[in-house]
Structure formats: C-alpha cells, structure tokens
Amino acid sequence: MAESPATTWTLSGFGDEIDPEPDMQAAVLLALGARHIEVRSAWGVNVADFTDALTVRLRRVLDARSIAVSAVASPIGKVDVALPVEHEVERLRRVIRVADGLGARYIRIFSFYRAAGHSHDDVRDAVLERMAALAAEAEPAGVVLLHENEKEIYGDTPDRVLDLVESVGSPALRLAWDNANFVQVGVRPFTDGYALLRPYLEYLQVKDAIAGTGEVVPAGHGDGELLETVTALRADGYAGFASLEPHLASAHELGGFSGPAAFGDAARAFADLTRRIGVHLA
Template sequence: MSGMTRWTLSGFGDEIDADPAVQVQVLLALGASHVEVRSAWGTNVVDMSDEDLARLAGLLDRHGVRVSAIASPIGKCQVYDDPAPELARLERVVAAAHRLEARYVRLFSFYRPDGVEAAAVRDTVLARLRAFADVAERESVVLVHENEKAIYGDTPSRVLDIVESVGSSALRVAWDNANFVQVGVRPFTDGYALLRPHIEYLQVKDARAADGVEVPAGHGDGELRETLRALRDDGWEGFASLEPHLADPARPDVLSGPRRFGEAARAFAGLTAELGVELA
C-alpha cells in the first residue's frame, strides 16, 4: 500500500451514540483513528463544563483516539442576533479545542430572517466572521466553514465570497457534498474548481436531489466519486469525517446509530478503495 494517497478517517461520534465510550468503540472498529466532537453524554461541546471536557479527554486518551475537529454550533443562529453571546460561545469552543488538542473548529455563517435576501446580510455576515477569525488567529486554531443549507454560505459562490473577503488563513472550507445537493447545487460540477484552493476538511455525506434525503456515500447525487477522485489527483491530504445522517428507526435518539453509521463507513471505504485512497 506504500505510495498510495492517505487520508485520515474520523466521524461525528454523537451520530453513533450519546455515550462517547460507545462512539470510540464503533469508530475504532471501523478503522477510524479520530473522532469529531459535537456532543457527549447528551451535552453539546459548547455547554460542557471543564470537568466534562477533562473526563472526555481522559476517555479518548485511554482508547488512543484523537480529535479531528470540534463540531461547534457557532454561527448557526440568526445574523441579526446580538453578536456578543456568540463571540463568547466561540471562546468557550476554542477552549474546548485546546483541551481536546483539536486544531479545527467547525462553524457556520448565520441564518437570515424570512424574506431577506442573502445580499442584504452580506456585510453583517462578513463582519461577524472577521471577528471570529480574529479569535482563531489569536488562539492558533483553524475555523472550517460548513456549507449548511439556508445559511449565508450555502452555495459555492457565497462560500468563496466568505473566505476571500474575510481573508484569513484561520478561516477555511469544510466541504459537504450533501448540503450542496440540498440547495440545488451539483457539488463537483458547480463548486469544486471554485473552492478547491480553500478546502481544508471533508465531511462525508451524500443525498438525493429529488427529495434531499441523505444516503450512503456514492448512492446519491452528491458527485462524491468525482469529488474524491479530484481531491486525490490534486494531492489533497486531510481529514475525511463521516457525518452520514442515516436515520435508523431502531435508534431515533441519534442521527444514525451504530448500524447505519457502519453502513456509511463501509460505503465510503468502498469508494476510497476503488480510487486508491488509503484511510488511516
């Protein structure tokens, strides 16, 4: 396997189970060396106490699992809300990133009121993200913007506007194929060349264009195979983090559950093996 392209496999642990002990057991069984931390024991990372973080750090250390990113909810709020509380929440998330030895922090670019055009909120979005980037630069972490549907940066052109206008090495792109599909974008065709210089982190998810429902990697309209092939050919290296959102009626308490999460991991492993990419 020497000479192959190698990406680092991670996954959103709380899609598997609320208990991080179960999260790491499943991830390790699937060949992942890292976990993306959004919540543990039912508590979002932004709300974890210092004691919770220490407990989580100890558990991960005992299992030899590292943290690829903090999957924060920062910026997943209304753009005209008071900015001070969200900035304070970012400071808390950055402290969690340091405690868990994570370089990356995921964030979003705000919802806007109904009936308000994206152009009308652009300046406010950019000002708030610039303030976030200032924190990241000071604290030596990298913010990765996820193209969540219905936020300002939900299309390739607006994601590009964000990273170029903020102009910070501490604000990069977390690429999500499924989210692009859900806003009517053909991810590879419409967005890859535009955003490739800024792609830092890969969130592995696929969806059908007809109804927006998430499906295993390569089974939807997310042009995932084309995206992965291009990343391989471009020499990209980094984290590929499983965020499948595959509902399991047997586990309505989590987004995927162990069985469906495993299905997602095997689908992605099949794609990467086909393309000559090793997951480690």
C-alpha cells in the same frame, strides 16, 4: 506504466451520530478502522455547553482508547445574524477552550441564518462582520475555523462560500466541504463548486444526498458527485481528514443521528468509494 503511489486520508467521524456515550462512540470508530473522532456532543451535551470538567472527562475517555480529536463540531454561526456580534464571539471563546482541552486544531462553524423576508444581499455585510470577528478570535488562539456549507445559512452555495472566505481573508478561516448539503440547495457539488473552492478546502465531511428529495444516503449512493470529488482531491494531493457524518436515521437543527449499524454502513460505503481510486483510510 508505473502505478501512482498510495494515498492515505485520516478517517474520522461524528461520534454522536453513533451513540450519546463516548465509550460506544470510540468503540465503533475503532472497529471501523478510525483513530480520530469529531466531537459535536457527548453524554447529550453540545460542545458549546461543555464545562472544563466535562472536557477533561471526555479527554480521559478518548485517551484511554487512543482516540484523537480531528475537529470540534461547534454550532457557532447557526443563529440569526441579527444577534449581536459578541454573542457568537463569546460562544467561540468557550469552544476554543474545549478544542484546546481536547487537542483539536479545527473548529467547525456556520455563516448565520436570516429572518424571513431578508435576502442574502440584505445580510451580507452583517455576516461578513461576524465572520471576520470570529476569525480574529481564532487566529491568535492557533485554531482554524472550518466553515460548513449548511443549507439555509448565508454560505450555502459555492459563490457565497467563496465570497465569505475571500472577503474575510484570514488564514484562520477555511472550508469543510459537504457534498450532501450542496445537493440539498440544488448545487452539483463537483461540477459547480469544486474548482472554485478547492484552494480553501481543508476538511472533508462525508455524506451524500438525492437531488429530487434531499434524502441523505451513504457516500456514492446519491447525486453528490462523491466519486468525482474524491478522485479530484486525490489528484490534487489532498491528505487530510475524511469525517463521516451520515445522518441516516434523523437530522435536526444541531446535527443528526445514524446509530452504530447505519454508521457502519456509511463507513463501508465510503471505504468502497475510496478503494476504487487508490486512497487508504486510516
């Protein structure tokens, strides 16, 4: 029986998990075989606060290393849903300028926190109103918003993520899949969510977690069903980005940190996993 042809996924990673300095971010990614970077912050400045001058400065650094940008990892939607609709729409406009300046098609977003004492049902209409407004801003700009299933936002479980993407119904809203985040809210990612969400899955963020504690660990070392997920993605013909977001040293509201050594450990763990199923990372 003939072997199936090799599959290649494009390796990327959150540069600020390595170091605040983009030169170091690029050097480590290149050493690990990646030619793309996911930009969340540079020089300690979050992308939502980038000026045009800072965007140009970062683009020059990355171009000098022949590094392209897979996505802009914005914090849009990581705020209380009680804020006015225009609050995040205005921030998205600025982030779209950053994405355009960096040559990125994808922008990561979230689906809002809620105040204590409010249920998911209480805030559903407000969340959908804001997500639809964000998608309406993104669509004519030619960018795709990638909703990440972050814990404690509206879309942190597969059923609510599906509700979001299908209710908004925009080609400018798709999903960034994060196995570890699902584990941290008590979900078995592949078992409970893969079939439901695969039609909208357009980007893979790579980290794993232990169910009992929520501790983030390298890919394949936790309960995130990473092997089942990547095996199914390969079988489905996925050929997109796989972006390392290890969170192995610390995590906080706007992101996390690993450092060069732990980031390398995370990259090698994921490469071992994909090698087992015949996926090449480049």
